[in-house]
Amino acid sequence: MDRLLLDAQTLDPHTLDSHTLGPHAAPAEEAALGALLRCWLREVGGPRGHVHAAGPHLTLRVAGTPVRVRVRGGIALRFDGPPEHLAEGRWRPLDLPALVALVESELGREPDGGNEEFATQVRAGREAVAAILAARARAVPPADPWLASEQSLVAGHPFHPAPKAREGDGWLDYAPETHARFAPRLLGVRADLVAQEGDTAALDAFGGAPAGYVPLPAHPWQLDLLAAELRGPLADGRLVDLGTGPRAVVPTSSVRTVYDPGTGMCLKFSLDVRITNCVRKNAWYELSGAVELTRRLTPVFERLARRFPGTRWLPEPGYRSAALGTRLLEGLGVIVRTGPWAVCGPGTTPVLAGALAAGADGVPGAVLARRAADPVAWWEAYVERVAFPVLDAFFRHGVVLEAHVQNVLVGFDAAGWPVEAVFRDLEGAKLVAGRHDLTGLPGEVAGPLSYDAARGWNRVAYCLFVNHLAEVAATVAGTADGVLRSLWAVARESLERYVANHATGLDPLAPLTGLLAGAPLPAKANLGVRWARAADRSAGYVPVPNPLGPAEGERR
Known part of the structure; x- marks a missing residue:
């Protein structure tokens, strides 16, 4: 796939405007503005009582300034028209820089203070969507209907302040939304340094390795990120670089998990890159945990399938990596996952x-x-x-x-x-x-x-x-x-x-x-955890209205 001239992560987001972003600026702005505004309505405005119905609109007060939106879709908050804010006595269109400034003004008053990364992350998400749209316009979608659905999520998480922001350079080459395909690199791990559990036969199908070595497919982007740590093992023979793998794989919606048409299996790679709230790597305990859960959940899903015909799951029967310290054990770890067509x-x-x-x-x-x-x-x-x-x-x-x-x-x-x-x-x-x-x-x-x-x-x-x-x-x-x-x-x-x-x-x-009975539903606070620069596992929940409760006439 040709590289885009516009790589959203290598440009200064403060210098990008609608001219730089080209014809995809408007939908990218709309997606980023909508995501941040939904987060604000759900996590801050609603719980603080700052959201009020005003005819066909909701009026939200952010940092003392009214913002007016038209919404539908219940708790999904689908917008029916452009958001506006009151400025100089007139309702004017609200753009992303204005909303970011309002959010920063209000959240910056919190005891924990400000977040100098926040605005850059939000803008980077907008520019990523524009870059994705530009690449997607000249790409060919996969013929496989399942893969086409995996690669369709252009706007990303609707309740995340920066759903498409991705760290690092060159990510468009591996982005599912651009209909990317790429061949993994193949490493050879010296046999006495192989770390693996379970069934890893799908990894052997990517090619052979020299005598005394075991093959290990690797994500090219991750190898770039680990270049400094890999120099020593490649120089002294603990690892050998066997070049590009024999066939292309297809990235699925999570970015780092790919589908291998040759075996019908999926491979879950590590990526030391923040995508939404998490740095997406296979922690060493998660490698063993995947195999252990596969063993324990196999009888559970057998029972679920008997009780509810049509229930399926994708086991993760094995992993392979290199025992070269925690950084490389995690960074080179690959989890094998059953592909959906097999189940x-x-x-x-x-x-x-x-x-x-x-x-x-x-x-x-x-x-x-x-x-x-x-x-x-x-x-x-x-x-x-x-x-x-x-x-x-x-x-x-x-x-x-x-x-x-x-x-x-x-x-x-x-x-x-x-x-x-x-x-x-x-x-x-x-x-x-x-x-x-x-x-x-x-x-x-x-x-x-x-x-x-x-x-x-x-x-x-x-x-x-x-x-x-x-x-x-x-x-x-x-x-x-x-x-x-x-x-x-x-x-x-x-x-x-x-x-x-x-x-x-x-x-x-x-x-x-x-x-x-109508108890509120818990909604994950993605804006809060991103503003706090905290790990995703520390994210809390905010209550949202429950559409499953009894109708008004049924309540007592």
């Missing part, structure tokens, strides 16, 4: 839930047609396929699945009906403390595998209801508020049916029955 039934097409939430791009035409023809019945099937196994995993098996829109693939039949749900990424899967015997595991591995029950439920509820179902429901409903209300009423009926038919004897169900 979906005949005639079933997997589609990334994130693509379904974002709109039509990357979604097969049959799915769009069926959804439009009968949105309520389509939605009922969708909720049951996705929500039932996630809830049962938590309540019956003590397993936390992160069922957000990037971790779930939905399988559709030829008519466009949702018939399967495929769950992936064991990094976010956790075991509820006290429900599983972790004796025998090293403490450094066992600790990150567990959540207490309250933390686990917050993660389940946020990922499933707020990040996933709310976003898909808003897209299905479009501009029809009546349809949106019908969708949530059907979702409530489906969850009541789960409680009646599947949850007998499960204890405690209080978190779910509390939601059905």
Whole structure:
């Protein structure tokens, strides 16, 4: 793939304007402005009582200055028109620099003080979207419908202040949104220095290594980032560079996980790069943790599939790296993951839930047609396929699945009906403390595998209801508020049916029955954690209105 002349991360974001960004400036600005404004409405304005209804608009006070927006889509906050702010007695269009200045002014009053990185990160996200759009305009999308959905998330997380900001140079060559394909580099690791567990046969399929060495595919971007640390091992023969691998792989929505068409497997690489809130590397304890969770969750998913036909998952049966100190052990670590085509039934097409939430791009035409023809019945099937196994995993098996829109693939039949749900990424899967015997595991591995029950439920509820179902429901409903209300009423009926038919004897169900009684939902505070420059695991939650609660006439 040709390199773009505009690499958003190598230019000073303070010098970029609409002329520099070219024809993609307007949609990039809209995406960045919308994401930051949603964060502000959800995390700050709403909880502080600074959001008020004013006719068809919401009025938000930021740093004492009114901002007026038109929104729809319930808790998904889809904008119906451009945001405006009151300046010199007139309502004027609000642009990204003005909103960033308002946010900085208000958050800067907090006891923790300011954040000199924040504005740069927000602008970098905007410029990344513009660069992606420019590259995408001249790229050819993949013929594989699942990969097309994986590579469709141009705007990124709708509730993150800088969803597409990425550190480092050259990232466009490896970006899924640009329809990139690239060949991994192949290293040889001296046999006595190989660190691996489980089934790693998929890695051997990338080519042979000299006698006494074991092959290890590596992400070219990561090798660039590790260049200084690799000089010694390459010079003294602990590692050998075997050149470019034999075939191209395709990056999926997480950027660092790729699909290998040759084996039908996925490879999860490390990348020492911040994408949204996290530096995306395979921590050493996560390498062993993936294999351990695969072993433990195999019987769980077998039971879930019997109870809820159509439930699938993508195991992570092995990893390989080089025992050359923690930095290289993590940086070169590759986790093997089963590919979705291997687990979906005949005639079933997997589609990334994130693509379904974002709109039509990357979604097969049959799915769009069926959804439009009968949105309520389509939605009922969708909720049951996705929500039932996630809830049962938590309540019956003590397993936390992160069922957000990037971790779930939905399988559709030829008519466009949702018939399967495929769950992936064991990094976010956790075991509820006290429900599983972790004796025998090293403490450094066992600790990150567990959540207490309250933390686990917050993660389940946020990922499933707020990040996933709310976003898909808003897209299905479009501009029809009546349809949106019908969708949530059907979702409530489906969850009541789960409680009646599947949850007998499960204890405690209080978190779910509390939601059905109208308790607020937890929404992850991405703006707060980014402003605090804290690790993603320290992110808190803010309460948001719960559309699953009883209708007004049913409340007592």
